[in-house]
Amino acid sequence: MNDAYGMLSAGTTLRTERGEEITVRGLLGSGGQGEVYEVTTAAGPQALKWYFPQLADAQRWRILETLVDRSWGDDRFLWPRTIVSDPALNSFGYVMGLRPARFHDLPALLRRDPAVAGATPRSLITTALNTVEAYRTLHAQGIAYRDISWGNVFFDPLTGDVLVCDNDNAVVEGEFAGIAGTMNFMAPELVRAEPGAQPSIQTDLHSLAVLLFFLLMNHHPFDGAEELRIHCMDEQAQRKLYGFDPVFIYDPARTRNRPVPGEQDTVIATWGALPRTLRDLFVRTFTEGLASPARRIVESEWRDALSAVRDAIVPCGTCGKQNLTDPGDTAPTCWYCSRTVDLPLRLELSCGTGRRRTRRDLRLVQHAQVHGHHLEEDPERHDFSDPIGEVTAHPTVAGRLGLTNRSTTAWRMRRPDGTELEVPPGRTAALRPGVLLELGDGAEAVVRER
Template sequence: MIKAGERLDSESGTPITVGDVLGAGGQGEVREGRTPDGRVVAIKWYLPPFQTDELRRNITYLVNEHAPSAKFLWPEDIVFKDGEFGYVMPLRPPDYVGLTRVLGRKVPMRFRQLVQAAGHTVSAFKALQAKGLFYCDISDGNLFVEPRTGDILICDNDNVGSSRTAPRVLGTPRFMAPEIVRNEKKPSALTDSFSMAVLLFLLLMNDHPLQGEAESRIHVFDAAAMRRIYGTQPVFIFDPHDASNRPIPGVHVNARIFWDLYPQAVRDIFTKVFTAGLADPARRPTFGEWEAAISATLDAIFACPHCKRENFYCATRRAATCWGCRKPMQVPMKLVIDGRRTVVLDRDTKLYAHHVNRRGDVVLTDPPLAEVAKHPEQDRYGLKNLSTLPWFVTPPGSQVATPVAPGRSVALVPGSQIEFNAVSAVIEQ
């Protein structure tokens, strides 16, 4: 193994100086490294059993492919010493924490940031598959989140495979697609889509989609039991036609609470992937379906005026009861876009290209074009134009449209109509 202070050669010709150990696992260890120009990086160095020509070829292939997006801590260079090798990747910033810490309630996150993290995760794996690659080993151990923003980073990308390379791993138990558990298929884009869905369910519901009453009845959770629950007889805990694996009160507490809180779009897409998509991989949701569901969920979030816990707007009721403090609350004003989409105008609301144009697809990585912003002097809020084009607003009872220049805001007045170039919207109470 390598030691602090040693100097490693690299395929690119840039020498890397080895620093302290950052972590260790079954394949090897990760150390800090430094380039001659002072850039701090991470070095993954493999234990002798993993020092194979096949692995080195795979890492070299990934280095040459380059990262699908900035969300991946991607191999950037091969380093070597005395016939052994490792690779260089970006160093994870300290404000990103492992998802397992969030799921263990050691790091709190609000609904908006959890949903944003889900959106970033979908966008990242969409970018990966657009390059003809698949991750093979999606799990809660490979995702890091920035709790304040919902941003994400994905690590352990040396397991990424493609049609040109044989998969090095089959996946992580509890996350593998049923067809892999049954030894019928190898990792692929379709199996990745299932593993991603399990990860998203854990992220949003803080429970596993296949672990309910059926799993709790098992006293010895051995390989045969795991094969049954996750492979041969998997049943979604909220399957609308099969109640044999429902979450148990007092055991699967998170799933029972959060499932009913989230909007129908979230419940529908999870139901699709964990019912039809269990038996038929081709019926698993597309990335576009995930992006649409996540965007609709972000549109529905608003904070309770009493306890500040976040809730989700439901169109079937004008008022609601906070799930946290149980007090009645009035839903904030809403923006109804082209009569087809409702966005709650809460203090953290942002609008994107898919809100204000007629483009059908949702791109969660687009920059915001509008945001709810507080008046600099008064205790009121407006919708601020972050785009490069003017809007036109017509106040209630008026026939005259006033331009709203980029950088300016329109007051949140019920009945006001806003023209966003391609679409029109009305502010409603």
């Protein structure tokens, strides 16, 4: 906890709207809207966001009431649980869960903070996927977040789990909240203050794409040569760069804002290592989506692309570094050692009913896992904690891999010669081209060549 003094002193006792007594332990941090404290409650340690008095108005109170009434239990959000007020202190706030120490802010990647040194391409893609799915769930409830940015999403660099904080910015679509967002994440129409333009789910999609670009590229999508020409990045310069004349640094048609070699080498290298699947989505949302907000990439499309790329991560056989590959594409060059990456066999998974079954590809590298979402047509959420199958090494034959059944039901295996056998839980099916596995409920997996 921070030893600095805040608006509330340690030991201060407050009462929630539910009649619960809480005690302030100490200041955790502060931001543009107020301060966050650790508090002791009957349910254990929690966090209290306390607003600066000038921001504690009736409108903010109404927004908090609406959010608390929803009683949303999604564990990816530190959702407001109850309101806390004290007329003598001329302000109010709300109680939420404490952010566990394993979660770090996304700017830590840009700072190269040692705390996030364990982040890998896999965990960053997982972070992006979890972030997309979290906001998809929020938007499905008809709620616009209004301030998607670096400062509101925290991640575990090892697992890619995410926590979305500062959820008092979120309001029901169409309601006015007086929050436009963070300038360099805001949709251009909001930066320009166009008549009728208001923060919405549609503007959230632009902010989400900027956040994903920052996460995967360590760079802003509009900060190229034009940004380097700006001598003073004041509000007027920002409005021009992000609102009145935004140009994506990799816009295929407008090339005047390309990253400058020697000055912006990181984004040049990371863009080159990004699979075409994701590059195409960024190009579409930052070109077509600038002129026509309705053409911005929606969460389900981001989800499907990120999931497919995660399933196609392949370690370099020379240096061992993880490489993001395109499903079904040719072998890439390793981003670290510049050697060609050998692509392993792939598992073609299919599920669903009717003529158009959902198909996914999983690269068969050691420790790759099959999960429940692989067997769903339209998964609500990717859960990587409970695999139903895992690629394992043969105990005596080097280089030979199998798929171990981690589920609770037996699979049916058919070899290319037509012979069949059962693969009970805990047993392993040898992975050779042409092998077919029946995984249950109509789901199948076929081993394919590279």
